[in-house]
Amino acid sequence: MHRLYENDDIVILWNSDRCQHAKACRHGSPETFDPTRRPWIQLGNAENAKVWKAVENCPSGALSILYRHGIEVVMDPDNCRSIARDGDRVIGECEYQASPSGWCIYHTGVSPEHEGKGIAKRLVYKVLEAAEKQSIAVSATCSYAAKVISE
Ligand code: SF4
Structure with a gap:
């Protein structure tokens, strides 16, 4: 499953097939990543820099993050x-x-x-x-x- 989540500045891409549910993302930014919630990724609750670091710590590559560039x-x-x-x-x-x-x-x-x-x-x-x-x-x-x- 492929999903996109974005705010005015950043875009998160998630490939559930690669997700190992190791929860590194949740530890990095629990305001953003919460598997008990739908949608489980919600931007706007934490600073973008914190979200970016959490994505970088995803061990599986299920998450990637990009600047939106106004596009x-x-x-x-x-x-x-x-x-x-x-x-x-x-x-x-x-x-x-x-x-x-x-x-x-x-x-x-x-x-x-x-x-x-x-x-x-x-x-x-x-x-x-x-x-x-x-x-x-x-x-x-x-x-x-x-x-x-x-x-
Ligand atoms: S850190 Fe990556 S592999 Fe772990 S739950 Fe989050 S998205 Fe899935």
């Missing part, structure tokens, strides 16, 4: 994609083909001036999260998306 990542289901927006401008997308057997991601791209900010990973996670919430299987011919899925 919004949302689903655009009518066009079978997730998109990244810098204000009104679309600066990245993750496109998939929908079929009865599931979604197949065939392209992920971010405009050159926004590369290196983790936006492509957020785009792929957004598609995975949306598919999983609808119990839709996801595959990828896009090599980048396939790498994220296999991580």
Whole structure:
């Protein structure tokens, strides 16, 4: 299961398949990480620096954290994609083909001036999260998306 959690400044990505439930995150920031709560990750209750350190101490790699850079990542289901927006401008997308057997991601791209900010990973996670919430299987011919899925 892939999920994104964000506030104005940071984005946390969580891959439950890798989570060993070692609770290092909870010890690092109990205000943010609480498995008895839904959603279990809630930003805004602790300073970002404390949250960042807690994520870095995750022993499994289930958690990763990125700066948001003011970029919004949302689903655009009518066009079978997730998109990244810098204000009104679309600066990245993750496109998939929908079929009865599931979604197949065939392209992920971010405009050159926004590369290196983790936006492509957020785009792929957004598609995975949306598919999983609808119990839709996801595959990828896009090599980048396939790498994220296999991580
Ligand atoms: S520290 Fe990482 S592995 Fe442990 S519970 Fe938190 S997310 Fe899962």
